[in-house]
Amino acid sequence: MYLDGKKRSSTSVITTDEIFACVYGTKSFILYHLFSNHLCIAYLSPQRVIQIAMVKSSCEEALKELKQWMKPEKAKTSMATYPSSAEIVSEPLGAVLVISTWNYPFSLSVKPVIGAITAGNAVALKPSEIAPATSSLLSKLFEEYLDRSAVRVVEGGVLETTALLEQKWDKIFYTGSPRVGRIVMTAAAKHLTPVVLELGGKCPAVIDSDVDLQVTVRRIIAGKWQLNNGQACISVDYIITTKEFAPKLIDALRKGIEEFFGTDPMESKDISRIVSSNHFSRLESLMDNYKVFNKIVVGGQRNQKKLKIAPTIFLDVPGDSQLMQEEIFGPLLPIITVENVEDSIDLINSKPKPLTAYLFTNNEKLKNNFVQSVSSGGMVINDTVLHVTVSSLPFGGVGESGMGSYHGKFSFDAFSHKKAVLYRSFSGDASVRYPPYTPEKQKLIRAVMNGGIFDIILALMGWSRD
């Protein structure tokens, strides 16, 4: 499937861009229907805008920068290898597998594929079966617009994915849960296939008391319920704030939710539904657990038929509750209180490293402390989720939240092998390298490797610091 040399031209990327121009312009209406049927997203929702716009923007950036990215990078050489020149050449890995997920089924499928194509690989995409409409649309559109000999879509569930994972790939790019991430990496290990795993975690938001409360609350809501109703890997999972500040925060959140979603959020068109009945049941059991059900301070309403759950806030649930143990991936928001806001750092570090950590504060000292001491994939200060739009930043996890990264040039790099190349000529051959070894030769080589002209002269003259 990997065609030697073919994928090195820019033409396939242009083809990809056409698909998106087309999709965006004339087929966006079809997409809207698909998206709205699938996730009950309103016509005027950012889901459509963000997914398509981001994909288009990725494509445009790749088109603009590809020539630059494909150029070898010159590297400095030293006296140790004089005379020589060196460079780092980016080459495609070969045939790569991209396994996508259901919550942003379009962008999380296409963005990695863009990276794979720009780096010159052949790629197989396995979209999520939990987003069936998008999966079949991608299959149809890719077939129509892209080079079928090098870019394929394989639809299916566990069976098809397992069959794919048994093959030898040159890279596997997986977006999903840590549990399946382990399965993917174990399968990859059999063939020594490197992986990028974009997983999840419990993304905390720490809220200090010196913040602009209105702006903070809006940004939290934007980063939770506006993001696929909490079903996003970078959604705010839980909040940490001081005991003192919590009541004010909850009040403000309550008001904000009403302002954005109306007095009955269950009726609001601006909230996504829960993706499936499985996930609905999962979230319900999180909510109804005896350890937390009486800690609800806002929301709690649900409609099983419509698969809707209202924005729900909990106060001070126990740390060993299921709600605080697993990634919520839904509209439930626990608030944990601490004595001092600094205590939040230890609390976060006691848990697995999240994909993103958020901090709202005007306190420079706290900000610096947080940035230095909390380890997470990425971090945003005084806002939520925006970092995904900054393509000059690597997007990826650490520890349980994943390995590797992408976006912008990082996507190109993720799917490339950086081959070191050293050029030498036949002149300047130093016999000092060759046996039989003598103490003099040893002194000279040492001196050359240390790179000090002075040392070299000394050694040549028969003296040395030996």
Place this chain on the structure above:
Amino acid sequence: MATKEEENTVFDVKAANVLTQELRDVFASGKTRSYEWRISQLKSIVKMCDEHEEDIVDALRLDLSKPQLESIVYELTMVKNSCALAIKELKRWMMPEKAKTTLTTFPSSAEVLSEPLGAVLIISAWNYPFLLSMDPLIGAIAAGNAMVLKPSELAPASSALLAKLLPEYLDCSLIKVVEGAVSETSALLEQKWDKIFYTGSSSFLGNGRVGRIVMAAAAKHLTPVVLELGGKSPVVVDSGIDIQIATRRIIVGKWGCNNGQACISPDYIITTKDCAEKLVDSLKKELEAFYGKNPLESKDLSRIVNSNHFARLTKLLDEDKVSGKIVYGGERDEANLRIAPTILLGVPQNSLIMKEEIFGPLLPILTVSKIEDSFDIIKSGTKPLAAYLFTNNKKLKEQFLMSVSAGGVVINDTTLHLAVHSVPFGGVGESGMGSYHGKFSFDAFSHKKAVVYRSFVGDASLRYPPYTLGKLRLMKALITGNFWTILRTLLGMS
């Protein structure tokens, strides 16, 4: 007393668990974060190399009969150079890298911060036991991690020396050495690490087998890995070159590197039928000039590491398909674990010697009609750690670079890229994943955390529901980050 000692020295899963917990506790205290701690450790490594040079050379002689010059140049000097580079550059490496933001997130600023991963495991190899232990260690220290080093038990003198010296010179609450073999390594691999760095010489157990075991163990804990493995590094020799220089460089890259027991040693040669004879003659001449008429006696050649590998190599030589193809050398001394530099001409591609990484002093030469045919031969195997080409033909050079995928490539020389710290050193495909050397070592042991800073001003209500068509158009425009698009939209002209 003896029983108590015995109990203390059993390193099982429980002991490994306690060890990793200890490391994490000290790491959590933040001790490794400081520039001062990292610099002090790096400087101590340099001191250790200087003060114990003789001991290190002796240990290498015991383990491998490694010639003194090789020990000094490839093990000691390279380690000291790595350290010197890290000491010089660490401040710069530790600085956050500013990243450009666009109108999409205006007003904001962003940076990429390098932070330590935590507790890392370094499993080293036997052929360059000092270098391949210390070089990754330097990267792990520079990046601010806590670490365990597991040196190879196949180089016992070096392993024991490292176990003795490291606690003397380095902070043993954060840098630990665990000696041992399969059971100790397995106990370590069961723990949760924040990174595992494995260097495996391709053992006779099968190319990359242990690499797979390490990665599978890492997968259980979602631990990222660097695997520095091996492969059959080919040398393509074109006509129209300075054959003497090429020969000397091949010899020094092969037999001058631990007698061929190096991951980037030239494994086999491909040349045209016409050139083959000249090449063989030149090799014979230079080999005799370097190692004398009795290479088994030469002090400038390492021995074979142990009897297992000796048996493996003689088996390769004695296979029916190849035993008649020896054109030079072939002598062996089992008692002293020595095999003379041996050249074979025209071995069949399905022979054992062409199937696995040789890792020894045997050099098969394959011949082709046209030199370009060599590329297909190389591509029919797995991607090697290094590939070498000797040519003055610019077109051939370009073709080689375009079509042959390898960890690293050297044109008109062998193995030298090891000494170039500005390029990454690592494999691809079966030869490994990840890389190190220079700043790449620091990066290998760091997490690059993206941080975006926003203020409370400049809050755009268009982000928030209820959504209107106008808001949506503006949002679309904003994501492009394009000033004109945004302006047009604001003016209602989109």
